[in-house]
Amino acid sequence: MILAKGKNRNDLSGNELKKFRQKKKILHLLYQYHTLSGTAISSKIGVSFPTALTLLNELCEFKFVETFGTGVSSGGRKPNMYRLSNESIYVIACELGRYKAKMTIYNSHNNQVTSILTFATNIDDNELVEKIYVNAQRLIQEFKIDENRVYGIGLNMPGLIDENRGINHTIKNEEYRNVKERLETRFGKMVYVNNDARMQAYGEYIFGSAKGHLNAIVVNWNWGIGMGLIFNGNLYNGSTGFAGELSHTKFVDEGDLCICGKRGCLETVASSNFLIKNAAIGINENVVSQLTLSFKNRQQDLQPEDVINAAKSGDEFAISLLNKIGMALGKGLSFTIQLLNPEIIVLGGVISQANRFVLTPIQQSLNKYCLDKISSNVKIVISENWEQAGLLGVSAMLFQHLFGDIHSELKYENF
Amino acid sequence: MILAKGKNRNDLSGNELKKFRQKKKILHLLYQYHTLSGTAISSKIGVSFPTALTLLNELCEFKFVETFGTGVSSGGRKPNMYRLSNESIYVIACELGRYKAKMTIYNSHNNQVTSILTFATNIDDNELVEKIYVNAQRLIQEFKIDENRVYGIGLNMPGLIDENRGINHTIKNEEYRNVKERLETRFGKMVYVNNDARMQAYGEYIFGSAKGHLNAIVVNWNWGIGMGLIFNGNLYNGSTGFAGELSHTKFVDEGDLCICGKRGCLETVASSNFLIKNAAIGINENVVSQLTLSFKNRQQDLQPEDVINAAKSGDEFAISLLNKIGMALGKGLSFTIQLLNPEIIVLGGVISQANRFVLTPIQQSLNKYCLDKISSNVKIVISENWEQAGLLGVSAMLFQHLFGDIHSELKYENF
């Protein structure tokens, strides 16, 4: 099932290689633009119309591309439109959380073609790769996907990850760190691995609230403060995969001890940690609040969602706690904005659900700490489809790699 | 003098356009790699060797390219090497400072082909464009440059600049803000305009201490703290051209008033402002120091260089002042490092000349404020050719645009 007739990619002759590249370019264009006319394709890949048609016909023959009605014309014959075939290319997307993984399969129109499968695992699970393989097989079989049409596996997971080599340095057992290589061996397909916050950012950029904004910042606001950065329309990893570690910068001189070992990190004053810790203190001091009434005897059950819900029903104590972490995150964002001058900041994660109870104090902080002419141009919004952002991001990234725009081509036996 | 024989770029036929693009690609490759063999070029632009040779011969005919000896071989005939012709393409580079402008001309090997001309002007000078034109003509005539071979003018200047439209929003008189358009009209050639700190950063990235480092930060450390950012090998402007404004972030809660109107900006504690202000205070208090001896009766003459020189000769007061601004900048850089995980930070500008007197306190700050696993990978170095960085940067950027990698092609009547 390949773009060039019955040959190994490694011994394509010059012209076959040329056509192979052109076809990949066409697939990439169709992925990006959904539908295109023959004329549009010929001009975009820089060949004449008859040549473009020949290439398109061959792609149709192999079921990668199909015609899709006619397009609009400004006075003249309507053009035939082409799009990627609905069942041409699938990718498996997997998101690994602290205790469980989510998995689903997307087609080249970024439509989910299976349900979302969940299974228990974690980044230090030695059986991780095997579990991913077994569960992928379950999805493939249950939903009758043609396995030969599955061209890659994308995985996002917590930790410090080298995007190119697909190594997760946070995994304790050194032998299991090379996640990409191990998955590639198990599946025999292309694999892409990156950090969860960054893939959520990419998902928001390609499909979500940051769509169309070339310079965007996406915050995963929860127990930590993950940050994904999009610069000039590209995902930014940093030189060793640490970009966006705002969470562990010092904001309070002699502040609380942070899990990272330092004191007074932003995370200690602007995340769920602060929320729960200070809610507990208040409850112990019998502050007037719903939270005191509900959680006095079961503080260990208190979750960030509970504080948010209390705030939404008007609880002043909960509101004041959210106000504090909003101000604190706002201060952190103000540095970020001054340094990076983004178009948009998208907030996701549990705390973002507090909506105006955090948006207002964030804005107050920006007013205080930013130059007006910089901060007045940045939009701060709450993500609308956070649950899928990470899966969609990893799927989009995989398609980008498959179509060869990012990595050097011919590295994998695709198409 | 064009790549395609005697035609206007706007009515090139399909195949002529194709060849035009291929030739531009070859020029770009030769600009990047300096010399290449025919085989290398054919594989890099994706055509067969005979085709590449045809293109190269045509480029040689028009004097854009020349053969340049033979290359190395690992067992076989030595290849003919090609390079850009020494006198094929020139660009004018101009750097506008507070009170004067510097100008010179580079060839496509980034060699200066004229002296550096200096003339008095400023960003609010209504005669700016005319002065640039007149002085460019002087250089062209004095050094007998073929004016038809000058393909563009690059200008870097202070202020908030929209790179694409070439508009400097900091210019007071609105009618004179569109610097790019006005220069293009006057010269009839391609023009590139951007902010000075960013062009210095680009210069350091392409030719200087940041060469080869895909993620680099370049600091212009003087009265302000300018910052240029390189991400994934590309210059980053931010969404409205404000990227790198670390200088005006709040670092001291109730600090000194800054020129920006806010209080306690980094600039008030980490720039020449702090140095001179606090040196003056010390001198008034008759602190034991060379500076007191030399400047007691002429404080208005005190320059940052004087403090640096005093420190170099062992003056403890001067050393302590430099130590303070080093610690302060270090704190600012630690946020930047945590957020952006760069490979290298290059320091330029007057204060960087204090070398170890500032490098040591900067490092101390990083140790205090950064996670070790992030900061341990970043190199902090002093620029080695700061005086030319801005001119070289703008010249390199212009060549990138000329060869069509960045902007859409055919926009200008080049080649």
Next chain:
DNA sequence: CCAAACTTATTAAAATATTTTAAAAAATAT
């Protein structure tokens, strides 16, 4: 150290592919 075997580059021709041109088809605007 020299000749034979092996590489790699260049050139010229034959084979193949692409672009151009022109004509037909299908739709829109006047």
Next chain:
DNA sequence: ATATTTTTTAAAATATTTTAATAAGTTTGG
């Protein structure tokens, strides 16, 4: 209804790639 615009198709013209032969080196083995 006719002229205009745009797409599609097919043939002719042009360009590119392949192939094969030649040239110019390097390496190896006697």
